[in-house]
Amino acid sequence: MTAWPISRASAPIGVLLAAIGLAGVAALSAPTISSTIQLMIMSSLALIWGLYVLQLAGTVRSRLHRRAEADSATLAVDLAAVVVPLAGLLPDISERDQSLFCAIWVLKLLRGSAAFRLMARVLVNETRNLLGVMAIFGIVLFCAALAAHVLERDAQPSTFDSIPKAMWWAVVTLTTTGYGDAIPQSFAGRVLAGLVMMCGIGVFALWAGILATGFSEEIRRHDFMRNWQLVSGVPLFQRLGSAELAEIVRALRPRDVPAGAVICRKGEPGDQMYFILKGRVSVAAATPVELGPGAFFGEIALVTGETRSATVTASTAVALLSLHASDFQIVSGRSPELAETVRQTALERRSAVPKS
Ligand code: CMP
Secondary structure, eight states, X not given: OOOOHHHHSHHHHHHHHHHHHHHHHHHHTOTTOOHHHHHHHHHHHHHHXXXXXXXXXXXXXXXXXXXXXXXXXXXXXXXHXXXXXXXXXXXXXXXXXXXXXXXXXXXXXXXXXXXXXXXXXXXXXXXXXXXXXXXXXXXXXXXXXXXXXXXXXXXXXXXXXXXXXXXXXXXXXXXXXXXXXXXXXXXXXXXXXXXXXXXXXXXXXXXXXXXXXXXXXXXXXXXXXHHHHHHTTSGGGTTSOHHHHHHHHHHOEEEEEOTTOEEEOTTSOOOEEEXXXXXXXXXXXXXXXXXXXXXXXXXXXXXXXXXXXXXXXXXXXXXXXXXXXXXXXXXXXXOHHHHHHHHHHHHHHHHTSOOO
16 A cells, blocks of 8 residues: 555655745744734744644654554654644733744654664763763762862852852763853852862763763664675575675675676776676676676686776666775685685686687
8 A cells, every 4th residue: 555645755745845934933032023924923833733734644644554663763753843832822822922833843753763773872872971960970970069069159159159050050060061140259169169060061971972982882773784685685694604794794795786887997907896686787898798686796806916808887876885995804714615615706707708
């Protein structure tokens, strides 16, 4: 069964509508806007809301058919985008504030976003580490506020006469924001400010480090899973044990080539070989050859160190996995059987290449 058109095109359209809607909400917040423009924007918001009702219907329908794209988060965003703006119609809400409820559409910008999902996974994976650094932040914040209270309360009672009040100064200093509304007067207070700023830089560097590591690990894990699925479809690798397979999964790089593109050219030096996952390539050998899914090519240059023996062109759009020469050496060390098959094929094909 096909999806409704609104559901199929819904992700980019939903984002575009959200951007227009949010611009409208921002414009309506200006008190000087004319009533004609106000009416036009309100009508656009009503239209966008109507389209979001259709999008919600499409998501509910997809969910009933258990389609992967309609997960719980998507459904929650689509539901909130329809229900929350209705709260603007409650009797107590002033006309000026009605449109503010449409600001919930900001969630549509994140709906289905791979980057957002990645960030959510990183935050979940790194929760313990992030909370650990948050605890350090809290401790430093409290100690800074306490010390500032003791050092500055006599000179500036309006800002530092209690720890909660000094906390504002501590937050502004620890985050190195420095509004300048509270400045220590005493020498000791300024030394304290310097130390707190340095601690702040350290805490944020820790956070940034945890997030950066989390992102790179998540991307590596994702690439590994995708490559594993791709590699297990290549017959040559099916005899490998899981350790060797894991080695080759790390080494292979997926590459998509459009129909008609030259993948390697005769006479050029070659530093990688290719495995075909999908599509067909044509080898301009003495007797032209077509290779399809599961076959490999580009191995002669790798095995012999010579230049490419033939030009290879994509006959259709092709999905390839490429293996670099240095990785081929490593993989050969771990899996001599696989290396032998590649070598044998290279020698057989090379013997068919006419001597120039
Ligand atoms: P290489 O010489 O590195 O680059 C061109 C590739 O085309 C070559 O490796 C082989 O993989 C492939 N090739 C060359 N001749 C033949 C052939 N006769 N049959 C199949 N493939 C070939």
